Amino acid sequence: MQIVTDIAQWRNIRKSLSNSSIGFVPTMGNLHLGHLSLCQRAQAETSLVIVSIFVNPTQFNQAADFQHYPRTLEQDITLLKDVKVDYLLVFNEDELYPDKFEIQLHETTLSSELEGAHRPGHFTGMLTIVLKLFNLVQPTHAYFGEKDYQQLLLIQKMVASLFLPIAIISCPTVRDKDGLALSSRNSRLNPAQRQKAIFFAPILQKGNTITEIQSQLEDENIQIDYIADKWNRRLAAVWLEDIRLIDNIPLE
């Protein structure tokens, strides 16, 4: 695996690549089996796999969440080598935002609901960085998790709207055996919070009404941002003190 930290160097490498298919997995690092499932899918479907790690400041709407976001580059490199990724891109903020975020990609409808309503600006930051990365990587295929379902819908919409020649491949959510969706933020849960977190996913799975789920979460003192049925999914976001978890499941 070649690690590239310089955008000019990467652009030269990219020019030299002649693969018929290139799979791309953008991440914010602190990798777990969810991320690796995307890499493995890319590995199976394309002839070259590129992963990026960048904790994108413009998609965090709380400074503390950005500061505390787990950064584990050495461990991530070991995991990516194991799944035979070809290139790892680790660019810094100054290089990725030469415009200092003065150019933004703003979606006006989907991005103001649910996650967007609770995290103002989040999807503008996300879409802007993903478009920058797409332009740098020029993949034929890009892999995204259903765990971030609204994000996936927005990426699909961006690609269709801007006529980007990239197939967006959605990948199922990978969960711990207790049902909790794997998330980089899970590593910040203390044992008591973790104990509470495992109430969250099974409650969504049980086929109860939204009102029943709300009262079950409230009984556990879990603060709810939203629970909603939309896009043929049930989606929810909750707080365990200062840690926010999201999840969603398909509705039959």
Ligand code: AMP
């Ligand atoms: P992140 O590093 O959180 O920005 O996530 C990078 C990619 O991994 C996104 O497409 C996420 O949807 C995906 N992802 C994160 N957690 C999971 C999971 N538990 N299962 C499947 N995909 C995931």
